[in-house]
Amino acid sequence: MGDPGRPRPAAAADRSTPDTYFEEQYRRAEDPWALAERWYERRKYDLTVAALPLPRYRRAFEPGCSVGELTRRLAGRCDSLLAADRVEPAVRTARQRTAGLAGVTVRRLVLPDQWPEGGFDLIVLSELLYYFEAATLDRLVERAVASLEPGGTLVTAHWNHPVPEHLFTGDDIAARLAAVPGLGLLADHREDDFVLQVHSRAFPDGRLPAGPAEREGLV
16 A cells, blocks of 8 residues: 555656556565455455445446455355456456355456446445546546446445555545536445445436335335
8 A cells, every 4th residue: 555654746646557566566465465464454345345235236346356355255245246457466366365256257457448348236446546547537437337227336445545656545536426427425434544435326317226224114
């Protein structure tokens, strides 16, 4: 994640984080951010899965899956889950860590240009969007919303401290998502360290899907 105390360089706002940065990280270590070891990461992943408003999803997409630690948790809530990363070593590790989990496929995709076909009722963008410059970030979000089925769930979770390789913070990303047409905010969990949000795509008539309590007749 880098040193959260270091300011972002001025040039960082001008372009997306280059592929060479990620390639170098995975050359140094199989799991360069210790995603499987750090309590911070494991807790955040558990909170992400707990925030999902539906008990089960039919077809999910997790771009930027890294080594597959969140993928392993999402698999238990999805009939079919496509996970993807831009770096081949990460894809290999994610495949190894999810081997034997029903319905999980891991592919190498370079976003937003390479996007899977078909619709999804769950898309999870975790620790991903801050690596893209503004126009590319907006295009990626547009593709995500376009492929999200009406009533589907969009989850975002992002580190909220300045990092040289991050062009935005979690708060920055939340502000951009608030302006996206067709999305409704279902949950907004903010800590000093990260921002976790759950959005839903509105139905054609503008309605948002019922929340868990309403679906069970509690309200």
